[in-house]
Amino acid sequence: MYGDLQLEYSSTVERAADEIRRALFAGRLEPGTPLREVALSEAMGVGRSTIREALAVLVADGVAVRVPNKGVAVKELSAADVGDLSRARVALESAGVRRWTEATPEQRAAVHEAAEAYTGLAATTGDTAALTEAHLRIHRALVGLTGSRRLLAAADVYNAELRLGLAHLDRVRGNIAEQVEDHRLLVGLLEAGRVEEAAVELDRHLAAAEVSLRDAIGHGTIER
């Protein structure tokens, strides 16, 4: 009866980390901004030790960097980082795509549903935030095809890093229709069992994404 009842635990450290993370993703803290321990501790009404642990979490998540004796600062995404992250994405997602036939029905269904949701949303709303959310879910589902929780977690971290690095940039602009078509093609190829072709298409898609990301780092705006 009460099958799905779950009381999730939440420590002060986690809540503090989440709070800071939210501020980062909302773009309220520019990359490079130092995260001072005492200031944060006073602002949030928690002890300094707690803030320190929260900052360690953020550093481990890759959204902040620690410089010894100087403190923690919001991560700045360099062009090298974008390249590294792109290569990581390609590796994880194409590994997933290539496992399409061995993947479980649930994993395949997740890809299908994410793609459906994306196209549906693209047709009905102009809310870019929700759209990128749906977009990311597709790519996440592709990694899910590998069947490894760890890789999925890694992909989440990498995506968070990318999103953070772009949070302060102007809103993503570009040809939504083309984006939708890209994913429709990719998933179509997969569901037709043409795995190798899908892998190639994915490669192309991610390479295109990389250049626009690189561009964004340089110019302050994303063009897709």
Place this chain on the structure above:
Amino acid sequence: MYGDLQLEYSSTVERAADEIRRALFAGRLEPGTPLREVALSEAMGVGRSTIREALAVLVADGVAVRVPNKGVAVKELSAADVGDLSRARVALESAGVRRWTEATPEQRAAVHEAAEAYTGLAATTGDTAALTEAHLRIHRALVGLTGSRRLLAAADVYNAELRLGLAHLDRVRGNIAEQVEDHRLLVGLLEAGRVEEAAVELDRHLAAAEVSLRDAIGHGTIER
């Protein structure tokens, strides 16, 4: 003039984490053993806060687990974990293998050298610890072919997790000659540019590794 002068930083937290890690890998701490904060802090002569941070590092590295209000304990590797880790290894390493032709000469050379060192060592020594070390270096170099530092770091974490889970088992036994032949074949295929065949061979090799690992979890001994 002073080009290669470098002073590496080392915090107490890091040293503490390393110290505990060493104990784990040496098998001196069984999986499931609780890591008590006060006990460790007294034993190592550092503050409890410091130990707490060190434990957080170990948890982030996946070699220990934290249960809220109960503390941190040495990780126990389940069969599901072995499966997950194996899938992750396959994904990362075959992604590297498939990028062989696009990889930089240095990255390819790293694979070559690691393989050379391994075969050389296998012929001259019976030191299993050094041998697995050299073995791991090959697989690490394969991930290096992806050109992503992040994936390399992820692979390190996964390997650490596997090694830890097996630290308390009896020494790895098995057909060294066969192992050497496996890697010689794999690297040979790569250097001949037969990438797809190499990927298949890698798949086979890692699948074989997975069954012996699974077996090890069940029986307390590794047979290869």
Place this chain on the structure above:
DNA sequence: GATGTCTGACTGTCGGACAATTCTAGACAG
């Protein structure tokens, strides 16, 4: 201009404190 000194800010680490939670063992009722 290079070097030394001072100072304020901040981190890294320590020790103590206390509430909340979990575990344990003994008391107790049926």
Place this chain on the structure above:
DNA sequence: CTGTCTAGAATTGTCCGACAGTCAGACATC
């Protein structure tokens, strides 16, 4: 004898105050 309850011990989670070490900038000195 078995199951339940409860008091107390052990341990974690969090906060606080303290102090040395390090860093960066201002300023003085040679």
